[in-house]
Amino acid sequence: MAAITAQMVNSLREKTGVGMMKCKEALVSCEGDIEKAVELLRKQGAAVAAKRADKEAKEGAAFVGSTDSKAFAFELTSETDFVSKSDDFGKLGSDIIEAIKAHDAASVEDVLKLPVGSLTVAGRIEEVLAKIGEKIEIRRFASTPIGAGEAIASYSHMGGKIGTVVKLAYEGTPNGGKEAVQASAKIIALHVTASNPMALDESGLAPELIAKEREIAKEQVVNEGKTKAEFLDRAVEGRVKKALKQFCLLDQEFYIDSKKIVRDVLAEEQKKLGVSKLAVAQFIRFEKGK
Secondary structure, eight states, X not given: OOOOOHHHHHHHHHHHOOOHHHHHHHHHHTTTOHHHHXXXXXXXXXXXXXXXXXXXXXXXXXXXXXXXXXEEEEEEEESOHHHHTSHHHHHHHHHHHHHHHHSOOSSHHHHHHSEETTEEHHHHHHHHHHHHOXXXXXXXXXXXXXXXXXXXXXXXXXXXXXXXXXXXXXXXXXXXXXXXHHHHHHHHHHHHHHHOOSBSSGGGSOHHHHHHHHHHHHHHHHHHTOSOGGGHHHHHHHHHHHHHTTTBGGGSEETTEEEEEHHHHHHHHHHHHTOSEEEEEEEEEEETTO
16 A cells, blocks of 8 residues: 555645545545545545434525526525635535526425536535535525516525525516516515515415414404404404415515505506516525524
8 A cells, every 4th residue: 555645645635625634544544545535535524414414504594596597596504603604615505506507406306416516416515514524404495487578686685694586577578678677676586585475465375374363363353352243253354464464575565665565666666667567476585594
């Protein structure tokens, strides 16, 4: 077996970012073969991931990206804020963005299989994990296609604390072209970031949420004792409708002008653009740890 030199150890350290002693141990195990040592350290990184599977990864960042044909967002998590702010973590996020731009994916599992150089995204995550020794994972992923008559805006808030994508659908030829529609989408994206809607309108809300709000409203009306029994249901439904508006994007008060709701803002943008239709087709909002 070839002697393990300081130069070989340093070369492996530069390739992997792993400590000198671990690099030397890997080279000894692999009889001086640097490429095999890299693979061994990556495997050890995977073992670290398994050992840390019970650790909670609540830090991290939400990443957004787009091409001419799609927009997407994903949350990449870590255990500590220190790691999430590191260059290695940021570079990993950028590499995943580029992989998604170049290839189609519909789920986290699909993303993990995408190529990143000679590795997959999963392999790239293991590579970074081997260097820092902390659990890293893609917690969630969503994407939306961009078709004719559609425009998107992506927004990253506070270095990835929140990542938002909004897609608007329009009909007609907009004043200022598609870029003007993208500017309108940015206005809505900022609102989504600030106000955290759950759905476009009531039809998109979970039945469990509606049932919970109805139960709360009924208790309120009964406890107040001001409504006659025959008008109880009507009073409850009125309160439920009012309560649900806070969860519905189109019915929310606009984040910088409480005298308007988002429907009003869309109508104003439609008029400004000179199109016959302007509607929110989809939105994605990921907040780290939420």
